Amino acid sequence: MSVQLAIAVTQLISRRRPTLVSLTGIALGVAFFLAVSSLMRGSERDFIKRLIDNSPHITVSDEYRHAQKQPVRERWPEGAIEVRRVKPLTEVRGIRGHGQKLAFIESLPGLRAAPVLVGSVVLTFAGRIEGVTLNGIIPEKMKGVSTIEEKLIHGSLEALATNPNGIAIGDGLAKKFGLEMGSVVNVSSPAGEVRTLKVTGIFHTGNVNYDDSQTFVLLKRAQGLLDRANRINRLILQLDDPYAARETAAVIERRIGYKSLSWQESAEDLMSVLLVRNLIMYSVVAAILVVASFGIYNTISTIVMEKIQDIAILKSMGFHARDIRRIFLAEGLILGALGSLIGVTLGIGLMWLLAQVEIKPPGATEIVHLPIYWGWEQYLMAAGFALASAAGAAYLPARKAGQVQPVTILRGMA
Amino acid sequence: MNPVLAAERLGRILPGEMPVTLVRDIDLEVERGEFLVIMGPSGSGKSSLLYLLGLLDTPTSGRVLLDGQDTSGYGEDQLANTRLRRLGFVFQFHFLLAEFTVLENVRLPMRRLGALDEETARHRAKDLLDQFGLRDHAHKHPHQLSGGQRQRVAIARALANDPMMILADEPTGNLDSHASANVQEILHNLTRQMGKTVVAVTHDLNFAGAADRRIGIVDGQIDLDWQM
Structure with missing residues (x-):
């Protein structure tokens, strides 16, 4: 141990009470930092998990992000060209060549894809009429990309596969129409097709809008109803790593041209809200540590004042100004490091306690636990902040001592 | 042979609204192995002169030569290094670090210099304490010692890095006559047996009596006629 460190340790030990007080300050600061951070980050992840679980990670739709350019503009991008009376080519809606495109997407690692045909239809039952969204799906593929199967409270997706005239509806719609399992409803499309379908599944997602307006039928049935044989207009993708969605969507869009929307892009506003929320939270908890570091400033200033004769004799003995500075900086860092250590331990305890808390949100039926995030980077951040503010707090008295x-x-x- | 310590037209003025002259135009030479005593009334500037000679303070005019080397161009670090290696200080108050044991106090300058390994340094510190009859007190804290013992520890600490010169500021000022005599004998022996040079400031006539040479300081200047 260097002589400077030995002096620092000895001085701290000899002044037990102020040392303990400033240690407690830092430890509590770090513990609160961790408790707040784990709670905020936990709820953020909980929120994102719901977002990810309830929506496709990537949706490829039959749209282009930018209007198609005229070939002449592609050839001479800088040319003074005017093309008059352009009318875009009438295009049959839907993803063209979806078989190959699906094959390409499925060749990418770590993802599952399902083709969907989405359209609007009108549901008629016992004199009631309601426009709903019809999703034509392949049940087997849909299971890999959506949690809809888990949300079924009656029936199953397999029932759709075995009964071409089956339809799965949300419980909101079921209640509104007074439908039950086995009820028969009329479905008519803008294309003029009318079919009689039988309710073979009822789901409950908790999202009222979704439960009121979404219906699922077999893809073939949807293609027939909407008069779009062999067509689909969506590809729904689920990734093993949801956070890779942005990059994967870009890869897909570059290759197949159709607009590929990652969940991050579609929830961009929410993501930026979360970012701002984190910034605010970290500013506040960092401020706690800055306040706590005033205890260190106080302790070290007092030691400098009390030990001014020792400082004088050490300097007369041949200690440099920087040796003296190091003694007091070391005291600050020791307090910061010890405080962080105690604080992290205390913080983990607090986080554990918080994780035990059970709450029942108003209107909800299930009891939920507070979401706690256990990520290691929080500990590093808390300890880092604590050390930095301890060093900052020690620097001023240390500089004074050196002078x-x-x-x-x-x-x-004399 | 060069004097081990020389002052040339040394002056020190405390700046301020009303500048105070502490030391004025002092020329002084100290020979190797000499025991020099600086005497004078309170506030005469004798301690200030000692601080200048010991490189603790920087003169506003003139210069100090240590072993023939001009120290006036030295920066703070170089001054500190010179104090660490070549000078030892003893003050009226012992200035031992209260939280450290006697042995640790003596080892402090050695640890800062870092020239000796831990074992050798410990050994040397024990030898020094032994020399001053403090062997049994090595692991005590300063507050467990008498005034005379503390002052002897302070002398042992001043000798830790084997300096060529000891500068003492009223080393017996706080001691009873018995302890004073003891400290005086130790300092005397340093010059005779160990070849150290000792420059001491004192009020103590008995102490001054043991010196090789005495100079008087009045109003910051050497006064040849000054008598106690």
Whole structure:
């Protein structure tokens, strides 16, 4: 141990009470930092998990992000070209060549894809009429990309596969129409097709809008109803790593041209809200540590004042100003490091306690636990902040101690 | 042979609204192995002169030569290094670090210099304490010692890095006559047996009596006629 460190440790030990007080300050600061951070990050992840679970990670739709350019503009991008009376080519809606495109997407690692045909239909039952969204799906593929199967409270997706005239509806719609399992409804499309379908599944997602307006039928049935044989207009993708959605969507869009929307892009506003929320939270908890570091400033300033004779004698003995600075900086860092250590331990305890808390949100039926995030980077951040503010708090008295002129002190003593 | 310590037209003025002259135009030479005592009334500037000679303070005029080397161009670090290696200080108050044991106090300058390994340094510190009859007190804290013992520890600490010169500021000022005599004998022996040079400031006539040479300081200047 260097002589500077030895002096620092000895001085801290000899001043037990202020040392303990400033240690407690830092430890509590770090513990609160961790508790708040784990709670905020936990709820953020909980929120994102719901977002990810309830929506496709990537949706490829039959749209282009940018209007198609005229070939002549592609050839001479800088040319002074005017093309008059352009009318875009009438295009049959839907993803063209979806078989190959699906094959390409499925060749990418770590994802599952399902083709869907989405359209609007009108549901008629016992004199009631309601426009709903019809999703034509392949049940087997849909299971890989959506949690809809888990949300079924009656029936199953397999029932759709075995009964071409089956339809799965949300419980909101079921209640509104007074439908039950096995009820028969009329479905008519803008294309003029009318079919009689039988309710073979009822789901409940908790999202009222979704439960009121979404219906699922077999893809073939949807293609027939909407008069779009062999067509689909969506590809729904689920990734093993949801956070890779942005990059994967870009890869897909570059290759197949159709607009590929990642969940991050479609929830961009929410994501930026979360970012701002995190910034605010970290500013507040960092401020706690800055306040706590005033205890260190106080302790070290007092030691410097009390030990000014020792400083003078050490300097007369041949200690440099920087040796003296190091002694007091070391005291600050020791307090910061010990405080962080105690604080992290305390913080983990607090986080554990918080994780035990059970709450029942108003209107909900299930009891939920507070979402706690256990990520290691929080500990590093808390300890880092604590050390930095401890070093900052120690720096001022340390600099003052380094500037002590032994003669001034010795003259005062004579 | 060069004097081990020389002052040339040394002056020190405390700046301020009303500048105070502490030391004025002092020329002084100290020979190797000499025991020099600086005497004078309170406030005469004798301690200020000692601080200048010991490189603790920087003169506003003139210069100090240590072993023939001009120290006036030295920066703070170089001054500190010179104090660490070549000078030892003893003050009226012992200035031992209260939280450290006697042995640790003596080892402090050695640890800062870092020239000796831990074992050798410990050994040397024990030898020094032994020399001053403090062997049994090595692991005590300063507050467990008498005034005379503390002052002897302070002398042992001043000798830790084997300096060529000891500068003492009223080393017996706080001691009873018995302890004073003891400290005086130790300092005397340093010059005779160990070849150290000792420059001491004192009020103590008995102490001054043991010196090789005495100079008087009045109003910051050497006064040849000054008598106690």
